[in-house]
Amino acid sequence: xxxSHERGGLxxxxxxxxxDGVFAIAMTVIVLNIQIxxxxxxxxxxxxxxxxxPKFFAYVTSFLMLGVLWIGHHxxxxxxxxxxxxxxxxxxxxxxxITFLPFATGVLANYNRSPSAVLVYGGNLMVAxxxxxxxxxxxxxxxxxxxxxxxxxxxxxxxxxxAGGLVVYGSATLAGLFDTRVSLAMFVLMxxxxxxxxxxxxxxAKR
Amino acid sequence: xxxSHERGGLxxxxxxxxxDGVFAIAMTVIVLNIQIxxxxxxxxxxxxxxxxxPKFFAYVTSFLMLGVLWIGHHxxxxxxxxxxxxxxxxxxxxxxxITFLPFATGVLANYNRSPSAVLVYGGNLMVAxxxxxxxxxxxxxxxxxxxxxxxxxxxxxxxxxxAGGLVVYGSATLAGLFDTRVSLAMFVLMxxxxxxxxxxxxxxAKR
Amino acid sequence: xxxSHERGGLxxxxxxxxxDGVFAIAMTVIVLNIQIxxxxxxxxxxxxxxxxxPKFFAYVTSFLMLGVLWIGHHxxxxxxxxxxxxxxxxxxxxxxxITFLPFATGVLANYNRSPSAVLVYGGNLMVAxxxxxxxxxxxxxxxxxxxxxxxxxxxxxxxxxxAGGLVVYGSATLAGLFDTRVSLAMFVLMxxxxxxxxxxxxxxAKR
Amino acid sequence: xxxSHERGGLxxxxxxxxxDGVFAIAMTVIVLNIQIxxxxxxxxxxxxxxxxxPKFFAYVTSFLMLGVLWIGHHxxxxxxxxxxxxxxxxxxxxxxxITFLPFATGVLANYNRSPSAVLVYGGNLMVAxxxxxxxxxxxxxxxxxxxxxxxxxxxxxxxxxxAGGLVVYGSATLAGLFDTRVSLAMFVLMxxxxxxxxxxxxxxAKR
Numbered sequence: 001x002x003x004s005h006e007r008g009g010l011x012x013x014x015x016x017x018x019x020d021g022v023f024a025i026a027m028t029v030i031v032l033n034i035q036i037x038x039x040x041x042x043x044x045x046x047x048x049x050x051x052x053x054p055k056f057f058a059y060v061t062s063f064l065m066l067g068v069l070w071i072g073h074h075x076x077x078x079x080x081x082x083x084x085x086x087x088x089x090x091x092x093x094x095x096x097x098i099t100f101l102p103f104a105t106g107v108l109a110n111y112n113r114s115p116s117a118v119l120v121y122g123g124n125l126m127v128a129x130x131x132x133x134x135x136x137x138x139x140x141x142x143x144x145x146x147x148x149x150x151x152x153x154x155x156x157x158x159x160x161x162x163a164g165g166l167v168v169y170g171s172a173t174l175a176g177l178f179d180t181r182v183s184l185a186m187f188v189l190m191x192x193x194x195x196x197x198x199x200x201x202x203x204x205a206k207r
Numbered sequence: 208x209x210x211s212h213e214r215g216g217l218x219x220x221x222x223x224x225x226x227d228g229v230f231a232i233a234m235t236v237i238v239l240n241i242q243i244x245x246x247x248x249x250x251x252x253x254x255x256x257x258x259x260x261p262k263f264f265a266y267v268t269s270f271l272m273l274g275v276l277w278i279g280h281h282x283x284x285x286x287x288x289x290x291x292x293x294x295x296x297x298x299x300x301x302x303x304x305i306t307f308l309p310f311a312t313g314v315l316a317n318y319n320r321s322p323s324a325v326l327v328y329g330g331n332l333m334v335a336x337x338x339x340x341x342x343x344x345x346x347x348x349x350x351x352x353x354x355x356x357x358x359x360x361x362x363x364x365x366x367x368x369x370a371g372g373l374v375v376y377g378s379a380t381l382a383g384l385f386d387t388r389v390s391l392a393m394f395v396l397m398x399x400x401x402x403x404x405x406x407x408x409x410x411x412a413k414r
Numbered sequence: 415x416x417x418s419h420e421r422g423g424l425x426x427x428x429x430x431x432x433x434d435g436v437f438a439i440a441m442t443v444i445v446l447n448i449q450i451x452x453x454x455x456x457x458x459x460x461x462x463x464x465x466x467x468p469k470f471f472a473y474v475t476s477f478l479m480l481g482v483l484w485i486g487h488h489x490x491x492x493x494x495x496x497x498x499x500x501x502x503x504x505x506x507x508x509x510x511x512i513t514f515l516p517f518a519t520g521v522l523a524n525y526n527r528s529p530s531a532v533l534v535y536g537g538n539l540m541v542a543x544x545x546x547x548x549x550x551x552x553x554x555x556x557x558x559x560x561x562x563x564x565x566x567x568x569x570x571x572x573x574x575x576x577a578g579g580l581v582v583y584g585s586a587t588l589a590g591l592f593d594t595r596v597s598l599a600m601f602v603l604m605x606x607x608x609x610x611x612x613x614x615x616x617x618x619a620k621r
Numbered sequence: 622x623x624x625s626h627e628r629g630g631l632x633x634x635x636x637x638x639x640x641d642g643v644f645a646i647a648m649t650v651i652v653l654n655i656q657i658x659x660x661x662x663x664x665x666x667x668x669x670x671x672x673x674x675p676k677f678f679a680y681v682t683s684f685l686m687l688g689v690l691w692i693g694h695h696x697x698x699x700x701x702x703x704x705x706x707x708x709x710x711x712x713x714x715x716x717x718x719i720t721f722l723p724f725a726t727g728v729l730a731n732y733n734r735s736p737s738a739v740l741v742y743g744g745n746l747m748v749a750x751x752x753x754x755x756x757x758x759x760x761x762x763x764x765x766x767x768x769x770x771x772x773x774x775x776x777x778x779x780x781x782x783x784a785g786g787l788v789v790y791g792s793a794t795l796a797g798l799f800d801t802r803v804s805l806a807m808f809v810l811m812x813x814x815x816x817x818x819x820x821x822x823x824x825x826a827k828r
């Protein structure tokens with residue numbers, strides 16, 4: 001790994017460390033919103049666990065969503081080697097959205113038929129997606145903070161993947177005005193779609 | 208350390224960072240489920256601490272279990288130098304199980320004579336073990352993401368250790384259908400067994 | 415990156431890791447103080463979210479404040495390559511203030527018209543700023559823990575930026591004795607001012 | 622930095638990362654045990670903050686104690702370059718004690734005149750100190766996991782510092798049987814004593 005010092009700018013490793021920390025905590029904290037049943041008989045436990053089903057569902061969905069966003073962030077920093085103050089703030093705005101997701105998840109779990117809850121959750125994801133997109137566009141415009149040998153194809157491929165996510169978040173939020181079940185389905189399907197490797201993956205594998 | 212960039216693929220350091228963060232939080236958060244006694248006389252404190260005994264027991268057990276799983280993960284990444292999207296998702300599935308363990312621990316502490324609680328806890332560990340096993344098999348099949356000079360012996364040794372854990376988790380869960388005390392004993396003994404070094408340790412020491 | 419071992423002293427990477435961890439947790443934990451509405455009708459949700467407005471406001475403000483402090487810490491460690499026991503304690507005092515911010519934020523959110531709440535919040539920031547300033551002065555006096563080729567200009571520029579923040583924190587706290595709204599406005603405006611790059615940024619970019 | 626791979630054994634960086642994460646969380650989580658006052662008049666806020674004084678006191682004390690232990694851990698890993706399964710378990714036992722400290726701190730804050738609370742807190746610190754001492758003795762006996770050029774003086778100096786802490790923890794716990802105020806004073810004074818640099822610091826600076 002070439003030291004960022006040789007090229008100027010702040011090294012990227014601390015932004016990565018802060019971001020990994022925030023993701024790790026957000027992923028773990030969603031579960032803390034599921035209250036542990038307080039004791040009782042076998043059948044009471046089964047009933048209580050059953051009643052928590054919407055919370056389990058929301059937790060797994062949000063965990064996978066955080067996974068998609070973390071992978072997107074990870075791919076970007078595979079190429080971004082230097083940072084500056086502006087990029088740090090794009091990243092902080094992104095992390096602001098990540099820290100809010102446990103709250104939005106709790107709201108969606110408790111009000112899963114409410115358009116406002118879908119708006120809170122989808123809006124949260126849209127802030128995350130928009131700042132991640134801005135982060136990439138800022139870093140790559142004129143190869144500002146990436147190595148000059150990063151291909152236009154790789155840049156476009158990562159950009160399109162984030163932008164595609166934004167379209168899903170926006171559509172799911174809009175769908176919530178009509179039927180929140182459509183929104184929930186879209187939130188669940190989205191990470192599954194993002195399992196599929198694309199040109200980004202081939203570019204990274206070659207590099 | 209040879210840079211992963213020279214061989215293509217995403218570097219492994221961020222997966223390690225995210226995973227270490229999730230483990231660190233899960234380990235610390237189990238204790239948060241033990242409510243701090245709210246004040247009173249000396250003898251009240253002693254009584255309250257005594258009443259918390261099952262929770263202390265569950266906390267220490269789960270901490271050690273997390274220790275076993277973290278060491279297993281650590282050994283794998285001693286050899287895995289590159290990652291790809293598929294491996295990241297194997298890892299995320301593993302972390303999903305890790306983040307859930309504080310909840311499962313709380314359930315087991317509050318219902319330690321209930322087969323369903325053992326099923327929640329053992330099932331959680333089985334998801335963790337299965338994804339860790341899949342993670343290793345995916346990474347090492349055809350030396351996909353490990354260096355070509357990693358011996359078949361080292362690969363088999365790590366695989367068997369994870370598979371052995373899975374057998375323990377499964378047996379303990381099954382035993383819970385008959386007597387949950389047998390399950391608890393197995394959950395406690397398992398980390399003690401895993402203190403013993405095996406061929407993996409010798410392979411790592413030589414490398 | 416030149417190893418700190420070659421120059422003596424403890425390497426800086428672990429102080430960075432501990433600090434990034436504390437920041438990541440503090441950033442995520444502020445949100446946990448906002449209680450998730452417990453279920454009900456659509457209009458109840460809207461009303462409850464509206465009632466939480468001061469808490470959302472305090473959360474975003476404190477997150478951005480943590481962002482400013484983290485960036486300040488990050489810039490310092492761009493130059494600090496070695497640490498010693500004294501520097502570790504300056505850093506720990508700084509982190510003590512960071513860990514307290516979620517509490518101070520909660521107090522300010524619940525008592526936003528109270529001078530005492532402003533004093534708690536502003537005093538907390540003043541401890542953070544003072545220890546960060548002491549941290550830098552200690553590290554750079556006689557180039558104690560920075561490379562000899564770090565220019566006096568870069569040293570002064572980082573020092574003035576931290577000192578400027580301290581002046582804002584102090585003024586905002588004082589203003590709270592007369593009108594807490596002035597304090598709140600200053601706390602919100604401060605991160606926006608710190609978006610603007612200065613000589614520090616140019617020095618770092620060149621390096 | 623010489624790669625640990627060249628000498629065999631697991632690299633130390635992940636143990637450091639896990640440990641820094643656990644410390645960061647433990648440091649931040651102690652504050653979460655202090656309940657944020659729920660709103661009211663200016664004088665109510667002052668009264669409530671006053672009533673929280675023992676909790677603030679316990680939080681600052683435990684934070685500094687965690688600082689002492691983290692610095693001790695940090696100094697050890699300045700020399701330890703390789704790990705093995707045994708060392709990982711010494712470290713995990715140490716971390717088990719660290720994760721428990723927020724609970725023990727809460728108990729001490731709520732029962733500061735109770736010998737049992739002092740026993741919980743002091744006992745917790747003794748487990749931490751004992752495992753940290755065992756960790757160092759295991760790593761350095763026959764220069765097992767440290768470089769052969771580490772001087773006997775440096776080894777003894779770090780060992781004595783940890784052992785000295787153990788003596789303080791033990792004495793403070795015993796003193797609690799007679800007067801818990803003596804114990805509290807010793808817990809508070811201990812970190813202040815450990816601010817003073819000794820031979821360890823000179824050894825590290827030279828290296």
